[in-house]
Amino acid sequence: xxxxxxxxxxxxxxxxxxxxxxxxxxxxxxxxxxxxxxxxxxxxxxxxxxxxxxxxxxxxxxxxxxxxxxxxxxxxxxxxxxxxxxxxxxxxxxxxxxxxxxxxxxxxxxxxxxxxxxxxxxxxxxxxxxxxxxxxxxxxxxxxxxxxxxxxxxxxxxxxxxxxxxxxxxxxxxxxxxxxxxxxxxxxxxxxxxxxxxxxxxxxxxxxxxxxxxxxxxxxxxxxxxxxxxxxxxxxxxxxxxxxxxxxxxxxxxxxxxxxxxxxxxxxxxxxxxxxxxxxxxxxxxxxxxxxxxxxxxxxxxxxxxxxxxxxxxxxxxxxxxxxxxxxxxxxxxxxxxxxxxxxxxxxxxxxxxxxxxxxxxxxxxxxxxxxxxxxxxxxxxxxxxxxxxxxxxxxxxxxxxxxxxxxxxxxxxxxxxxxxxxxxxxxxxxxxxxxxxxxxxxxxxxxxxxxxxxxxxxxxxxxxxxxxxxxxxxxxxxxxxxxxxxxxxxxxxxxxxxxxxxxxxxxxxxxxxxxxxxxxxxxxxxxxxxxxxxxxxxxxxxxxxxxxxxxxxxxxxxxxxxxxxxxxxxxxxxxxxxxxxxxxxxxxxxxxxxxxxxxxxxxxxxxxxxxxxxxxxxxxxxxxxxxxxx
Amino acid sequence: xxxxxxxxxxxxxxxxxxxxxxxxxxxxxxxxxxxxxxxxxxxxxxxxxxxxxxxxxxxxxxxxxxxxxxxxxxxxxxxxxxxxxxxxxxxxxxxxxxxxxxxxxxxxxxxxxxxxxxxxxxxxxxxxxxxxxxxxxxxxxxxxxxxxxxxxxxxxxxxxxxxxxxxxxxxxxxxxxxxxxxxxxxxxxxxxxxxxxxxxxxxxxxxxxxxxxxxxxxxxxxxxxxxxxxxxxxxxxxxxxxxxxxxxxxxxxxxxxxxxxxxxxxxxxxxxxxxxxxxxxxxxxxxxxxxxxxxxxxxxxxxxxxxxxxxxxxxxxxxxxxxxxxxxxxxxxxxxxxxxxxxxxxxxxxxxxxxxxxxxxxxxxx
Numbered sequence: 001x002x003x004x005x006x007x008x009x010x011x012x013x014x015x016x017x018x019x020x021x022x023x024x025x026x027x028x029x030x031x032x033x034x035x036x037x038x039x040x041x042x043x044x045x046x047x048x049x050x051x052x053x054x055x056x057x058x059x060x061x062x063x064x065x066x067x068x069x070x071x072x073x074x075x076x077x078x079x080x081x082x083x084x085x086x087x088x089x090x091x092x093x094x095x096x097x098x099x100x101x102x103x104x105x106x107x108x109x110x111x112x113x114x115x116x117x118x119x120x121x122x123x124x125x126x127x128x129x130x131x132x133x134x135x136x137x138x139x140x141x142x143x144x145x146x147x148x149x150x151x152x153x154x155x156x157x158x159x160x161x162x163x164x165x166x167x168x169x170x171x172x173x174x175x176x177x178x179x180x181x182x183x184x185x186x187x188x189x190x191x192x193x194x195x196x197x198x199x200x201x202x203x204x205x206x207x208x209x210x211x212x213x214x215x216x217x218x219x220x221x222x223x224x225x226x227x228x229x230x231x232x233x234x235x236x237x238x239x240x241x242x243x244x245x246x247x248x249x250x251x252x253x254x255x256x257x258x259x260x261x262x263x264x265x266x267x268x269x270x271x272x273x274x275x276x277x278x279x280x281x282x283x284x285x286x287x288x289x290x291x292x293x294x295x296x297x298x299x300x301x302x303x304x305x306x307x308x309x310x311x312x313x314x315x316x317x318x319x320x321x322x323x324x325x326x327x328x329x330x331x332x333x334x335x336x337x338x339x340x341x342x343x344x345x346x347x348x349x350x351x352x353x354x355x356x357x358x359x360x361x362x363x364x365x366x367x368x369x370x371x372x373x374x375x376x377x378x379x380x381x382x383x384x385x386x387x388x389x390x391x392x393x394x395x396x397x398x399x400x401x402x403x404x405x406x407x408x409x410x411x412x413x414x415x416x417x418x419x420x421x422x423x424x425x426x427x428x429x430x431x432x433x434x435x436x437x438x439x440x441x442x443x444x445x446x447x448x449x450x451x452x453x454x455x456x457x458x459x460x461x462x463x464x465x466x467x468x469x470x471x472x473x474x475x476x477x478x479x480x481x482x483x484x485x486x487x488x489x490x491x492x493x494x495x496x497x498x499x500x501x502x503x504x505x506x507x508x509x510x511x512x513x514x515x516x517x518x519x520x521x522x523x524x525x526x527x528x529x530x531x532x533x534x535x536x537x538x539x540x541x542x543x544x545x546x547x548x549x550x551x552x553x554x555x556x557x558x559x560x561x562x563x564x565x566x567x568x569x570x571x572x573x574x575x576x577x578x579x580x581x582x583x584x585x586x587x588x589x590x591x592x593x594x595x596x597x598x599x600x601x602x603x604x605x606x607x608x609x610x611x612x613x614x615x616x617x618x619x620x621x622x623x624x625x626x627x628x629x630x631x
Numbered sequence: 632x633x634x635x636x637x638x639x640x641x642x643x644x645x646x647x648x649x650x651x652x653x654x655x656x657x658x659x660x661x662x663x664x665x666x667x668x669x670x671x672x673x674x675x676x677x678x679x680x681x682x683x684x685x686x687x688x689x690x691x692x693x694x695x696x697x698x699x700x701x702x703x704x705x706x707x708x709x710x711x712x713x714x715x716x717x718x719x720x721x722x723x724x725x726x727x728x729x730x731x732x733x734x735x736x737x738x739x740x741x742x743x744x745x746x747x748x749x750x751x752x753x754x755x756x757x758x759x760x761x762x763x764x765x766x767x768x769x770x771x772x773x774x775x776x777x778x779x780x781x782x783x784x785x786x787x788x789x790x791x792x793x794x795x796x797x798x799x800x801x802x803x804x805x806x807x808x809x810x811x812x813x814x815x816x817x818x819x820x821x822x823x824x825x826x827x828x829x830x831x832x833x834x835x836x837x838x839x840x841x842x843x844x845x846x847x848x849x850x851x852x853x854x855x856x857x858x859x860x861x862x863x864x865x866x867x868x869x870x871x872x873x874x875x876x877x878x879x880x881x882x883x884x885x886x887x888x889x890x891x892x893x894x895x896x897x898x899x900x901x902x903x904x905x906x907x908x909x910x911x912x913x914x915x916x917x918x919x920x921x922x923x924x925x926x927x928x929x930x931x932x933x934x935x936x937x938x939x940x941x942x943x944x945x946x947x948x949x950x951x952x953x954x955x956x957x958x959x960x961x962x963x964x965x966x967x968x969x970x971x972x973x974x975x976x977x978x979x980x981x982x983x984x985x986x987x988x989x990x991x992x993x994x995x996x997x
Contacts (some may be wrong), residue, residue, distance in 0.1 A: 066840050066960035139837050145810060146793040146839055150965065235811025235914075241794060242809065275689070281704035306796060306835075307807045308814040311735040315728045322720045326713055332678060333712040334704075340685045343699045354686065361678050365671040368720070372667050372727045374660045374734055377804020378649040381796065381835045447647030447800045449835045452843035453960075456940075459647050459831065538698075546698035 015580070023580035025109035026518060030116050031095030032412065035405075037120055038087040043483075044127075045079035046476065048072045053436075053472040056465050059457040069453035070137040071130075071155075077140030078159065081259065082166050083123045085393065088401045089262040090115075093177055093201040096408065099509040099516060100198045102186025102525045105578060107179035110622060114584035115173035118165060121592035126162035129155060139451060141252065144233035144244035148225040157226060157599040160219045165595050167212045167219075169588075174205035181205075186508075188527035192286070195507050195531075196279060199286045200265030203293040204258050210297070211254040218247030227601055242307055249300035257296045259393055260360075261289055263400025264331060267353045270407050271335055273503050274350035275342030276546065278531060281334040288327035288334075295324050305376045314373045321371035328364050332357060347503070348422030352403035355430050359395025363388060366441065381451075384444025390437040402429070402482070409486075410502045414514040415495030421485040428478035435471025439464035506534035519577055581625060587618025647831045649800035653851075654819045656734050656803045663730050667723055674719065734803070738783035738817050746776070748788040749912070749919045750795030750808035750834070752974060753841035753961070754938040758920050764865040766903055768895060772864060773925030774938045775829065775848040779857035784818040789914040791921045792972075793839065799832030799849050807836055813915040820851040827934060840960040841975070846939030867903055868928050868996040870896035880992030883985050891923035891973070894996070910971070923973045931997040945990050952986050954978050 021029060051072050055063040064072065098106055106112050129135045136159035138147040147156045181194070181202045194202075222244065224230030231237040233244050272279045279285060301309060301317040309317075335357050344350065366388040370376045379385055409417045444450075448461050455461050489495030501510040508525060509516070511533045529535045538546040590611045597607030652658040689699075749756040759770035778784045788797055790810040797816055798805035806816040824830060834845035852860060871877035885906060893907035912921040930936070936943045937951065937959050951958055961975020981989070 066843070070840065138839075143794055143837070146837070149793060149839070150962075235809070236912075239811075241811065275699070277699050278701055278703050280702065281706075281709050284704065284709045306805050308809060308812060311731050314735075315731055318727060318731070319724055322724060325720060326716045329716040330709065330712050333708065336678070336681050336685055337702075337704070337708060339682075339689060341699055341702060342689050343691045343695070343697075344686060344689050345691050346686075354682070358679065358682060361675060365675055368671065368723070369664070369667050372663055372723060374727065374730045374804060375664045375667060377806070378660055378664070378800060380805060381837075445648065445650055447649060447798075447831075447833075449798070449833060449843075451837040454843050540701050544700040544702065546701055548698075 020580065022585055023113075023582045025105075025113050025578045025581060025584070027094050027098050027106045027109065027112060028516060028518075028520075030112050031091045031093075033116050034087045034091035034094060034119075037116075037123070038084050038091060039483075041079050041083040041087075041123060043479075045076050045084055046479065048076040048079065050472055050476060052076060053469040055453060056455070057469040058466065059462050060454050064453065066453040067134075067137070070139075070451075071135040073451060074137050074139050074159075075126075075135045078126065078136065078163075080393070081140060081255070082163065083119075083126075085259045085397055085401070086166075086170065087119060089201075089204065089259070090119075090173060092197070092262060092266065092401070092404055092408070093204075094173075095412070096509060097177060097180055097198055097201050098184060099512070099520055100195045100507055101181065101184055102189055102508050102521065102527060103180065103184035104520050104524075105184075106176050107184055108176045109578040110581050110584045111172055111176050113581070114588055115169045115176070117585040117588035118169035118172070118591060121588055122162050122165040122169065122595070125165070125592050125596055126158050129158040132158075141248055142222070142244075143248075144222060144225070144241045145235065147244075148222055148233055151226045154599050157223070160223045160226070161595040161598055164216060164219045164223075165591060167216050168591070170208050171212050174208040177201055177205040178209070186524050186527050188532075192283060193527055193530045193532070195265075196268035196282065196285055196289070197262065197265030200261040200268075200289050203289050204261050207254040207258050207261075207293050207296065211251040211258075214247050215251035218244055218251075221247075223598070227598075242304075245304050245307060246300070249303045250297070252303065253300040254293070254296045256389075256392070257292055260397045260400075261292070263356065263397040263404075264289065266400050266404040266407070267335065267356050268338075269507065270349050270353040270403050271338045272531070273407075273505055274345045274347060274353075275339040276345075276504070277338060277342040278506075278534075279334070280337030280340070281330075282530060284330055285334050288330040291327040292324060295320065295327070299324060302370060302376070305370075305373050306380050318371045318373045318376075322368060325364065325368050325371075332361060332364070347406070348417065348419055348426055349403045349407035349503075351423065351426045352399045352406065355426070356396060356399040356403060359391050359399060359433070363391030363393075363396055366391060379444055381449055382444035383440040383448045383450055386450050387437045387440035387444060390433075390440070394437070395433055399429070399433075405486075407503070408509075409489070410498050411509055411514050411516070413490045413495070414497055414499075415489050415493070416498045416502055417485050417489050417495060421481055421488075425478050425481045425485065428474055428481065432471050432474025432476075432478055435474060436468050437471070439467050439471075443468075504537070506531035508533055511536075579625075579627065581622065583618045583622035583625060585618075587615050587622060590615025590618055647800055647833070649804075651801065653801040653830060654803070654821055656817060656819055657801055659730050659734060660804060663726055666726065670719055670723065734817070737815055738785050740783075742782060744778060744782050744784045746778075746784060746786050747917070747919050748786050748797060748808065749921055750788065750790040750792075750797070750838075751921075752792050752839055753834070753845040753959070754925060755797075755834075755845070755847060756791075756920055756922055756925065759861070762861050762865065768865065768905075770861060770864050771893075771920060771926045772929070772933075774846070775850060775933050775935065777850045777852060777857065777860050778818065778820060779854050780820050780823050780851050782819070782854075786816040786818065787917060788814050788816065789912065789917075789919050791912055791919075794836050795834045795838050795845065796836035797832070797847070798835040799830055799847060801830050801832075802849070805835045811914055813917055818849075820849075822851065823853050823856065824849075824851045829934070831939070833939070839974075840962060841938075844938060844940040844959050846935075848935060848939045863932065864929055867895045867897045870898045870904065871992065871995075872899050877988075877992045877995065879985070880988035880990075883981065883989050884992055887979050887981075888927070888989070890968070891976070893922060893926045894928045895926075896928070921971075923968065924976065927993065927996060929996055930993050931995075945994060948993065949983075949986050949990050951976075952979065952981060952989060953983075 055061055055069055134155050136155045138156050142159055221230060221232035225232050231239045233239045233241050235241055268279055268285055299317060299321045302321045305314055406417055406422055443461055443464050446460060500514050539549055541547050594608050594611030597604035597611055652661045745761050747758040747760055755774050757772050757776055762770035788808045790808045795808040796805045797808055802818045802820055803816060806814050829848035829850045832847035871881045889907040895905045898904050910921045911918050933943055935941060941947050955976040963975045963977035965974050
C-alpha cells in the first residue's frame, strides 16, 4: 500500500521512458534535463580542475604536458561557464519561473526543448574534440591571434563553433523567458510582485539577448579568419587583435552577471524563508539587480587595462566598475537586513545562502581592487584574478545554486535531502573552497601568472600551491558527498517524504504538490501580494509580527482561484497543455551536424548539407505539426 | 628528477612579488594597493561582524514560539548604504586616477634609455636603439635585460606573432605586447642588483605552449657597470680560424644554427661579419627587430637560456641542443621560415661529438 504522496514521489508526472523525455516540452522536465546535464558537466569540469591543480601541486611537476595542461584549463573554463553555471541557472529558471509566476508553462514550450537539445548537443560536440585530436587549448577567452594561429589544428574550431551554437540556444531560451515573464503572469502578479528570482531571470535574459550578438560577430569573424583567410584579427594584414577583446568582453562582462544574478535571486528567496521575515527592501534588491545589469554593459574594458588603451579610457572604465559596487553593496546590506531581527533556522539551504553572502563580499571587494587601474596592472592575468572570480562564481554563484538545490529538492522529488550529509557537504565545501582559492590571492600578488603549466622553485609559490591543491581535493570530497546525498535521497528513495511545503515557504511553488502536476496549477491562482502564499498563511498583528491564520493552520490550503468566464481559470478538461514533440530535438541535431561539418571543411560541407536538411525537416515539422489536446 | 635540476633555480635571486617594489613606479602602485587593501579589509570586517552578529543574535532558539516582526525595508538604511559605498569609492577613485595618469606618462629627455622589445613565441628580443657600435650596429640581446639604476627606461614594444605581456612586478605593472601595435612601459629601478641575482619577470598573457617558460631576467647596474656591459655587448665575438680546435664547431654552427640565429664575429682578417638572417617588422611606423631566434654573439654572458628558464652552462646547453623540445614545450615541426612562422627550435639531429663541438664554440662567445 502506498500513499498518494509516495506515489507522486516515485513517479514523475507525465509519460515514462526515454522517448517521453526526448519529446517532452514540459518546462519542469526540461529543467530537470538541464540540471542533470549541468551536474554531469560539473563533475567533468571539476576533474579537469583537479588535474590542473595536481600538476601545480609542486614546482616543475610533470603530471601533465604543457599541451595537455593548456587543453584542460581551457576546457575547465569553457565547461564551468557555458556547460555548468549557465545551464544550472537555466535549470532553475525553467523549472520555477512559470510556477513562481503562476503559469502552466513557458511561453514557447517547444522552443524551450529546442534550447535544451541544442545546448546538450553543442556540449557533446565540444567534448568530442578530446577523441578527435585534442580539445580547444587557447583559453576560454580565445584571444586572437593566438586562437587564429595554427589553422590546420581544428581544436579552436570546436571552440568557436561550439560557443556559437551554445549562444543560439541561450538566445532562444532568453527570448522564451522574457515572453514568459511579460505575458504569462497569473492575475494580480504585477511586475513588482514577482519573486526576486523571477526578476533576476528576466534581467539575465535581457543581458544575454543584448550581449550574445557581440561575441557571435566575433566568433564568426574568427571562424572566417581561421578557415577562409578573413584577416579580421591579422595584424600583418591591417586587422586588429584588440577588436576581438572588445567584442568578447562586451559579451563577457555581462556574462559574469548572467552567471551570478540567478544565484542572487535564489539567495533572495532562501534568506527570507529561513529567517521567517520578508526580503528587506524588495524594490531596492530588484532595482539593484537591474542596475547591475545595465552598468554591466559599460565596464567591459576593465578586462583590458593592460592592453594599451589611453589613460582617460582606462580611468572611465575604472570608475564605471566602481559604480557597480554600489548596487552590489545595496544587495549585501539588504540580505543582512533580511536576517536581522528574524528567527533563523540553519538548514543546509540557509547555510549555503549565508556562505554565498560572505564569499561574495570577498569576491566583490577584490573586484573593486581591479577597478583601481594601476593596481590592476599588477593583478591582471595572475592568480589573484583567478582567486577573485572563483570567489564570485564558486563561493558566489555555485554556493547559491547548491543552496537552491537543497531548497527546492523537495519540490522536485517530494523528498528532503539528508540534513546531516548536507551539513558535512557544506562545511567541507566552505573549508575546501577557501583553502583552494584564498591562497591564490597571495600567489597572484607574489607574481604568479595564470595559465602557466609549471613554475620554478625559489619564487615562494610552492607552499601556497600545495595548500590550494589540497583544498581542491577537499572540494571533490564535499561534492561526492553531495552526489551521494542526491542518489540516496531520490534514487534509493531513502529521503524523508515531506509534503508540499517543508520550509513554510513564501512563494507559489509551495502551494502545489511535490512534485508538481504536469499542468502546475489545477486553477490559476489570483495573486494579491508579494510572497502571496505566505500571506495566505500568515497575517500581521498590530506590532507587525506574523500570526498564523486559523483557517489554514490545520492543513489543506485554500488558495483563492480565479473565477469568471476565462477558460484559463478552469481545471480539468479545458487545460491546454502542449503536446510532446521530437521536432525541436531534431532541429537542434541538424544544427549541430551542420556545426560539426563546419569544423572539418572543405569535406565537412557534406555534413553541413545533411545538417541543414535535418534542421529544415525539424523546423518544418515543428511548424506544421497539428495541435493535439491532452486530458 | 634530473630534468627539474636544469630549470633555473631562483633561490637567492630576487622575488617576483609586486609587494616589494624596487622602483618608484612599483612603489606608487604598491601604495595604492595598500590603501585599497586597508579600506577593503575594514569593509570586510564590518560586513562580517554585521552578518555573524545577526546570525548569532537572531538564531532560532528552542522553545521560542514567537514570530519575528515582518519588516519590509527601510529607505533610510538603503540610502545610508548607497552613501557609505559612494564615499568609500570616492576615496579610492581620486588617488587611482592621479596615479594612473602619473604612471602612464612617457618619460622624455636625453637621459631616457630607449629599448625596443619584440615578443616572440616564446622569448623576448631587446634592441637598445641608443647604444650603437662604431659600425652602426645597435645593441641586441635576448631575455635578459640590463639597465642602469635610477634611469628612466622607456620600453617600446610590439609582438612578432601573438599577444604577450611584459611584466617585471618589482618595477611596474604589466603591459600587453600586441602584434601590429606598439605599447609603452616605463621602468625605473632604485638600486643595482647583486651579480647573478637579477629581478625576475615573465610573460603574463597566455601565448601558447611555452607561455610558462617565457621569462625575463632584469639586471640593474651602476652607471659605470652598465657602460662596461654595453661596450662588451657591442664588441664582436671571434670567428675560429681554420685548423683551430673550434673549427669543427664552427662548421656545424655556420651550416645549421645561422639559419635562425645571428652572430656578429671578427674573422681572421679582422673584418666584422654578421651571420644569420636579419629580419624586421614594422608597427606604428617603428621598425622592430624580428629574428627567428636570439642573437648568440654573447650567449655566455647570460646566466640563463630558453627565455630565462634554464641555467646556462655547457651540460644544460648540450642537453638542449640534443633535443630542445624535451626541455621546453615547442612545436618546431610547424616552423615555416619562408612565411616567417617560428614555433621553437627544432631537433637538429646532431651527434654527441657535434654537440660538444658547438657548445665548446659557444662557450667562447661571452
